[in-house]
Amino acid sequence: MKSALVQIENLTKTYQQFRALDDFSIQIPKASIYGLLGPNGAGKTTLIRILNQIIYADSGTILFNGHPLNSEDVSHIGYLPEERGLYRNMKIGEQLTYLATLKGMRVEEAKTELRYWFEKFQIDSWINKKVSGLSKGMAQKVQFISTVLHRPKLLILDEPFSGFDPVNAEIIKNEIIALKNNGTTVILSTHRMESVQELCDRICLIHKSKKILEGEVNELQQRAKDCVYHIRLSINHNRSALEEYISNCKAIFDVHYNGKNEVGLKLKYADQNADIIIKNLLSNSSLLHLEDQIPSVQELFVRNIKQYEN
Amino acid sequence: MSKLRLIIKREYLARIRNRSFIVMTFMSPLLFVLMLTLILWLIQFNTASAEGKVWVLDESTYFEDVLSTQEMQSVKLINQITLSEALAQVAEKEVMGLLYIPKASSVELSAEGAVMYSKNSFSIQMITPFESAIRSKLEEERLRNMGINQAQFDEVTRGYSLKNQNYQGELNLKGINEIKAFIGGAFGYLLMMFIIIYGGLVMRSVIEEKSSRIIEVIVSSVKPIELMIGKIVGTTLAGLTQFMIWICIAFVLFVALFAGLGLGLEGLFQREQLTLGNDSKAFLQISQQLEGYIQAVLQFPWESMAFFFMLFFILGYLIYSSLYAAIGAAVDQETDTQQFMFPIVLPLVFAMYIGFISVFDTPHGDIAVFFSIFPLTAPIVMLMRLPFGIGVNLVEVWQLILSLVLSFTTFLGILWLSAKIYSVGILMHGHKPSLKKIFRWIKS
Numbered sequence: 001m002k003s004a005l006v007q008i009e010n011l012t013k014t015y016q017q018f019r020a021l022d023d024f025s026i027q028i029p030k031a032s033i034y035g036l037l038g039p040n041g042a043g044k045t046t047l048i049r050i051l052n053q054i055i056y057a058d059s060g061t062i063l064f065n066g067h068p069l070n071s072e073d074v075s076h077i078g079y080l081p082e083e084r085g086l087y088r089n090m091k092i093g094e095q096l097t098y099l100a101t102l103k104g105m106r107v108e109e110a111k112t113e114l115r116y117w118f119e120k121f122q123i124d125s126w127i128n129k130k131v132s133g134l135s136k137g138m139a140q141k142v143q144f145i146s147t148v149l150h151r152p153k154l155l156i157l158d159e160p161f162s163g164f165d166p167v168n169a170e171i172i173k174n175e176i177i178a179l180k181n182n183g184t185t186v187i188l189s190t191h192r193m194e195s196v197q198e199l200c201d202r203i204c205l206i207h208k209s210k211k212i213l214e215g216e217v218n219e220l221q222q223r224a225k226d227c228v229y230h231i232r233l234s235i236n237h238n239r240s241a242l243e244e245y246i247s248n249c250k251a252i253f254d255v256h257y258n259g260k261n262e263v264g265l266k267l268k269y270a271d272q273n274a275d276i277i278i279k280n281l282l283s284n285s286s287l288l289h290l291e292d293q294i295p296s297v298q299e300l301f302v303r304n305i306k307q308y309e310n
Numbered sequence: 311m312s313k314l315r316l317i318i319k320r321e322y323l324a325r326i327r328n329r330s331f332i333v334m335t336f337m338s339p340l341l342f343v344l345m346l347t348l349i350l351w352l353i354q355f356n357t358a359s360a361e362g363k364v365w366v367l368d369e370s371t372y373f374e375d376v377l378s379t380q381e382m383q384s385v386k387l388i389n390q391i392t393l394s395e396a397l398a399q400v401a402e403k404e405v406m407g408l409l410y411i412p413k414a415s416s417v418e419l420s421a422e423g424a425v426m427y428s429k430n431s432f433s434i435q436m437i438t439p440f441e442s443a444i445r446s447k448l449e450e451e452r453l454r455n456m457g458i459n460q461a462q463f464d465e466v467t468r469g470y471s472l473k474n475q476n477y478q479g480e481l482n483l484k485g486i487n488e489i490k491a492f493i494g495g496a497f498g499y500l501l502m503m504f505i506i507i508y509g510g511l512v513m514r515s516v517i518e519e520k521s522s523r524i525i526e527v528i529v530s531s532v533k534p535i536e537l538m539i540g541k542i543v544g545t546t547l548a549g550l551t552q553f554m555i556w557i558c559i560a561f562v563l564f565v566a567l568f569a570g571l572g573l574g575l576e577g578l579f580q581r582e583q584l585t586l587g588n589d590s591k592a593f594l595q596i597s598q599q600l601e602g603y604i605q606a607v608l609q610f611p612w613e614s615m616a617f618f619f620m621l622f623f624i625l626g627y628l629i630y631s632s633l634y635a636a637i638g639a640a641v642d643q644e645t646d647t648q649q650f651m652f653p654i655v656l657p658l659v660f661a662m663y664i665g666f667i668s669v670f671d672t673p674h675g676d677i678a679v680f681f682s683i684f685p686l687t688a689p690i691v692m693l694m695r696l697p698f699g700i701g702v703n704l705v706e707v708w709q710l711i712l713s714l715v716l717s718f719t720t721f722l723g724i725l726w727l728s729a730k731i732y733s734v735g736i737l738m739h740g741h742k743p744s745l746k747k748i749f750r751w752i753k754s
Contacts, residue, residue, distance in 0.1 A: 054737070080527075083526060084526065088518075099527065146527065
């Protein structure tokens with residue numbers, strides 16, 4: 001794993017009787033996209049607000065870039081909350097400059113950045129418009145710019161794609177990837193599993209204030225897969241020999257023959273030598289289809305929550 | 311600190327660029343002057359329209375002279391008509407009353423038999439001039455019967471005025487206390503209005519950030535207390551700007567008005583002289599008195615008053631506006647604020663009443679002293695006491711210091727409390743606020 005930008009250790013937060021985070025620890029590597037998943041009310045927003053120092057944990061530590069998180073660090077964090085908005089009666093350019101200077105950027109610098117992003121999104125003409133004249137999707141674009149304008153090291157995006165049409169969602173997605181490639185660390189909290197699959201290097205599944213699954217997306221999927229090949233063969237030699245081999249092989253199950261000299265089967269490969277079995281099968285047939293069944297992030301999510309409940 | 315400056319700047323600009331703020335700033339003085347003109351005009355119209363509203367049928371003719379003076383504008387004298395005819399006529403026309411004085415052998419008997427006929431019963435204000443007119447004629451008649459002439463009578467009833475000196479032997483000016491109370495009351499009222507108008511603005515500005523959902527982004531950059539203080543200061547500066555503009559406009563308008571009507575102060579004095587007639591002695595006395603008042607007002611401890619006025623004004627405003635900010639944070643919409651408004655406005659109104667009831671009579675009595683120290687009423691009540699002077703047996707220095715210290719401590723306490731409500735409340739959406747919930751926020 002690359003060195004961590006954020007190290008969270010044993011974080012606990014309680015509201016009155018309700019425990020929102022329970023002994024929670026994760027590490028977020030630099031220049032990666034880290035997915036924060038979990039059902040509603042799991043504690044994601046609490047964690048994000050603690051990282052933004054809007055609220056404070058009861059116990060536990062957070063290291064940011066190697067030092068304990070302090071109030072100076074807010075200038076290196078960009079935050080796009082789920083419940084987001086803008087000043088309705090303020091000009092967009094002025095508003096974005098204000099937000100960037102609040103993050104510690106100098107006015108001239110903020111204006112330069114602003115021009116860069118407005119040209120990039122081809123919205124130069126909006127600078128002197130007021131937010132009250134924008135559509136929801138347009139406002140979302142402005143909000144995204146406000147989050148990245150001050151060139152933060154850490155970007156915290158809570159449901160960044162909500163309110164975007166597919167075309168604009170794609171633009172934002174590409175920007176997030178570009179930012180990551182330029183060294184920005186991104187925390188992405190979302191319920192859209194397909195974007196998690198597409199974007200995230202690592203994920204953490206939070207449920208009932210606890211971490212129940214964490215790791216690299218590929219690794220987690222590999223670990224969770226059933227180790228079953230889905231195979232379809234076309235029988236082209238000795239059919240009876242093939243049938244006999246299949247019925248004697250314990251690793252093969254779910255066999256379906258159809259009239260066209262085709263057979264579909266599943267092969268469990270973990271404890272046996274799958275290469276030899278496949279070779280033997282192919283001595284009397286040719287391969288039409290072979291697929292290693294990997295669970296999607298969606299499946300991981302649902303399966304782990306169910307497991308935890310049991 | 312620089313973040314605080316940014317917030318103050320944004321708040322200030324957001325307020326003064328607001329269209330309704332601009333309209334209010336320039337329209338209010340205009341509306342005020344218009345209203346004043348309207349009232350003056352209405353008063354004039356009222357006096358004019360009262361002409362001929364009361365008919366007088368004086369068969370005795372004893373009273374014709376006293377009933378036809380300048381002050382009896384509303385009177386129309388009629389004659390050569392019987393009472394019943396006159397009654398029939400007034401019933402038809404828009405006449406408010408008919409004063410009938412019968413012919414008799416003496417003034418006394420005529421007065422005895424006089425009756426005011428009217429459709430509706432007369433107000434005291436309406437009937438008094440007629441009573442005093444008749445009474446003056448009766449007095450004159452009675453004096454003549456007793457063999458006393460007017461000069462003798464005037465000598466007997468000559469007025470008397472008791473001099474009022476302080477223990478050092480300096481002459482006290484009568485009525486100066488009323489002037490002081492008026493100045494103090496005006497300042498107290500000004501503070502109350504300032505709190506209600508601009509405290510409300512602070513509250514609305516908090517609600518606006520909450521309902522537009524920008525608040526979470528802002529508090530990820532700055533501390534809630536910084537945001538709250540920035541809002542209060544920015545709005546206050548905008549308020550002061552508005553006040554300054556109002557004062558300037560009012561000044562210009564009044565100068566223009568006086569110039570336009572040709573009513574310089576000189577003109578005013580000349581008119582005064584005219585009404586007093588040739589009695590230059592009386593005029594001299596009045597102008598001396600006026601000079602005394604002006605001098606007494608100029609002798610007020612203006613510097614220290616201005617200084618403490620500023621202090622109490624700022625403290626009082628800060629105490630209440632942080633409360634307003636807390637309310638704004640606790641609610642989602644302005645309509646939810648009503649239930650919290652009452653507890654805020656109550657001590658303000660109470661302070662004004664205490665001022666009017668207690669400070670005007672006994673500015674340094676126990677009640678006035680207590681409420682000028684009690685933090686929630688102190689700013690207003692102390693502002694009302696201050697024109698009476700600072701010193702022994704006046705607003706004592708220990709009272710000033712204690713009041714300031716207590717007010718400041720209260721301000722810090724309320725700021726802390728409001729900041730707690732604020733920092734929890736601003737992230738709460740869709741909750742119906744209640745006092746119980748707010749106490750829980752403070753405890754957390």
